[in-house]
Amino acid sequence: MANKMIGVDIGFGFTKTTDGNDFLVFKSIYGEAIDFQFHEDLLGTAGEDEHLHIDIDDTSYFVGELAERQSSSRTFTLDQNQFVATSSKVLALAALSKIVGDSSQTINLVVGLPIGNYRQFKSDLATMLRGTHRIGSTNSQGVRKEINLKIGEVKVLPQPIGTVMDRLLNRQGKPENKRFATDKIGIIDIGFRTTDYTISDKGRYSERGSLTTQNGIAKAFTKIATKLKETCKVDIEIYRLFTAVEQGNIKVRGKAYDLQKITEHAFKQLAATVAADANQVWSDDWDIDAIMITGGGGAVLATYIQPLIEGVIIPIEEDLDYRLHNVRGYYKYGLHSWSPHLSTHSEESEQSS
Ligand SMILES: Nc1ncnc2c1ncn2[C@@H]1O[C@H](COP(=O)(O)OP(=O)(O)OP(=O)(O)O)[C@@H](O)[C@H]1O
Ligand SMILES: [Mg+2]
Structure with missing residues (x-):
């Protein structure tokens, strides 16, 4: 079996x-x-x-x-x-x-x-x-x-290579979307805690042009929580803000507080930082063909970031929650690596740069 x-x-x-x-x-x-x-x-x-x-x-x-x-x-x-x-x-x-x-x-x-x-x-x-x-x-x-x-x-x-694999490989794990096998693609993966930058050069991970920062969505959430503490004197654990931020308001002891303005402000500020870091880390990689924005935070920040980035942005497929593109890519990569009839270059697994 x-x-x-x-x-x-x-x-x-x-x-x-x-x-x-x-x-x-x-x-x-x-x-x-x-x-x-x-x-x-x-x-x-x-x-x-x-x-x-x-x-x-x-x-x-x-x-x-x-x-x-x-x-x-x-x-x-x-x-x-x-x-x-x-x-x-x-x-x-x-x-x-x-x-x-x-x-x-x-x-x-x-x-x-x-x-x-x-x-x-x-x-x-x-x-x-x-x-x-x-x-x-x-x-x-x-x-x-x-x-x-x-x-x-x-x-x-x-982590961000998952999103590349998701686009490169089909459901059977076969390389299909040739662009991802031949081009040089920059990926920005915005998560809860971290934002990861990396480059996939002809389907290979390149350590040059890679960076992890602490500028995840949590940074914006911390700002929102600080503001809430000022206005309603409670310490709110940031992981409890997901739903509140999505709904645009939070109830504290029965009283509702509007979060839209502060959220918009915090997200814009974070997007500016994320974009500035991208332009900085890839300043020598002027030959990048395109850039992808992924991760759950990518869904939230993409519209703010796009105008601030130098380069062509490839929209990621809308068929799936942004948080899941990496993991679907891991699964396909597994199929690709461990199905003998498929692996034409499975030793790419070690991804040496
Ligand atoms: N349906 C959703 N439910 C909850 N959060 C969502 C949803 N869609 C997008 N998000 C955003 O996704 C973010 C989390 O993204 P993701 O799951 O990629 O992070 P992570 O991988 O856990 O974090 P890290 O990469 O820092 O380790 C949340 O901060 C939230 O802003
Ligand atoms: Mg992540």
Whole structure:
């Protein structure tokens, strides 16, 4: 039986995973599990998808929304080294436990790392994930089952390269869109915490022209939170601002506050910084054919950034949530690398620059 191909993108904001058919997204938050007094979902509104409760190495965790709602101590780290070293295993295994279900098939995994951590952590991350993980998974009714996650091969890609692979490869993992195989493309991946810049030169990752900055959407959220603290005297954890910002208002103790003006201002300012960094890091790469803007933050900032960037922008396909383009690319890259009849140049995996 062929191994099952899965892509996992562990971001500071959201963990994204796909097996080629289904996508799963949850907030990259986890905390200690508590014992529920009762398991009934009062209004029957919580989906099984949102219920992530897993045991790894004798510790029981709530992950994603469940941790946000129920854990008293939560890990939501913005420290990069700690994130890769400790959080990524919990988040990746939680994602796999959902998407793999009961299947005992061996998994081949493609994961991404931010550009700035790529060299330092790529083999550590692969080693940490490879092998058999015996984990427990408890559903929303409190029924626990044991799962053996068998991870065979692991490949690690620089995160924004996922978006290039998504455009270059078709659903079977075959190179199709030749432009991405022949051109020099700059990618700006705007995430929750970081913005990554990189260049794909004829389908290869080039370390020159690569940069990771801390200018993710969180920066704009921090500004909004500071403003809220001034006006309504509460400390709002920034990961609680997603919905509020999207809706344009927030309710604090029953009173609604309008967020549109401050959000617009914060996003414009952030976009200017992101664009200035792009022009700077690629100042010598005048031969770039085109630029792509990706990541969940890309969806929010693209319109502000476009007029400020020197070069041609390729719009990314609108068929999918911007947060998911990297992970779909990882999955396709997995197909490409591990399907023998397809790999004409699979050793590009090591992506040496
Ligand atoms: N449907 C959505 N729900 C929530 N956030 C969204 C949505 N669409 C776009 N966003 C934006 O996407 C951002 C997160 O993007 P993404 O998932 O790419 O970040 P990440 O990969 O977790 O972060 P990083 O790359 O810094 O590790 C959020 O900050 C939010 O502004
Ligand atoms: Mg990301």
